[in-house]
Amino acid sequence: MVSVLNRSTRRLASAAAVGAFGIAIALGTTACGSGKISQTANQAPAVPGAAGTIQLAPSDVSGDTNRSGTIAVRNVHILYPTDKADAIFGDGGPFQVAFLVSNDSVNRTVKLDSITAKTGDVKVTPPTDAKDGNPAELRPNTALQAGEPAGALTGADDKTEVPRFTVELNNTGNTVAAGLTTPLTFNFSVYDLQGKKVQTVSTTIDTPVDGNTLPGRQDIVRDRQGE
Known part of the structure; x- marks a missing residue:
């Protein structure tokens, strides 16, 4: 029984770690992208x-x-x-x-x-x-x-x-x-x-x-x- 509980606990801990890592990547990507101005924002149209x-x-x-x-x-x-x-x-x-x-x-x-x-x-x-x-x-x-x-x-x-x-x-x-x-x-x-x-x-x-x-x-x- 203890072995089963330990395995379940390890699975939950691993899943939580993976989820936290994914959230960190998403937040990091969002933070990196925020404040940026797109390349096309500064381009004048070819025919104005x-x-x-x-x-x-x-x-x-x-x-x-x-x-x-x-x-x-x-x-x-x-x-x-x-x-x-x-x-x-x-x-x-x-x-x-x-x-x-x-x-x-x-x-x-x-x-x-x-x-x-x-x-x-x-x-x-x-x-x-x-x-x-x-x-x-x-x-x-x-x-x-x-x-x-x-x-x-x-x-x-x-x-x-x-x-x-x-x-x-x-x-x-x-x-x-x-x-x-x-x-x-x-x-x-x-x-x-x-x-x-x-x-x-x-x-x-x-x-x-x-x-x-x-x-x-x-x-x-x-x-x-x-x-």
């Missing part, structure tokens, strides 16, 4: 802006309905000022706006008429080095670009040959700030290949402020508790 898509009305040719494609507005964001940021935010501008607009239609020409803001004024200035025609008119399968985001290729380094507009947002009061979004409405006219206006469309995009003037943040793991 917002986006919108406009589906164009289908065309009718000899009784057949054909898809007319879409207008894609991509990577829309307000550039963080590279100089005198406090004064610019305090004065409500002027801010530079960056985006890309593309027309993937094969039977429609699209013209960017204007950009409007819920609060403030938007001035759109076409590029002075446009090769031919109106750079605001997007022929089938063409695009236009605005602004110069941090890290973007410009000048001789930019091989895309996409017209680059200057878009300025001003008189916004206190509605533009990091962490807030600003509604910007893009207004377009749509023409068929014969130059007849067939549609007027628009899309409103909640536009964020770019995080900072750097192309990316450092990827650093920090530990508040130390080793």
Whole structure:
């Protein structure tokens, strides 16, 4: 009987020791992990802006309905000022706006008429080095670009040959700030290949402020508790 009790006692003691060891490992792992900031927490997104898509009305040719494609507005964001940021935010501008607009239609020409803001004024200035025609008119399968985001290729380094507009947002009061979004409405006219206006469309995009003037943040793991 004593031998059986001793064996039972030893089993219970061993189980308790294993359980305590497991709890210690779990607590140690939790303590080590607490206070850490994940590696991705400091990484800027590859594409910081917002986006919108406009589906164009289908065309009718000899009784057949054909898809007319879409207008894609991509990577829309307000550039963080590279100089005198406090004064610019305090004065409500002027801010530079960056985006890309593309027309993937094969039977429609699209013209960017204007950009409007819920609060403030938007001035759109076409590029002075446009090769031919109106750079605001997007022929089938063409695009236009605005602004110069941090890290973007410009000048001789930019091989895309996409017209680059200057878009300025001003008189916004206190509605533009990091962490807030600003509604910007893009207004377009749509023409068929014969130059007849067939549609007027628009899309409103909640536009964020770019995080900072750097192309990316450092990827650093920090530990508040130390080793």
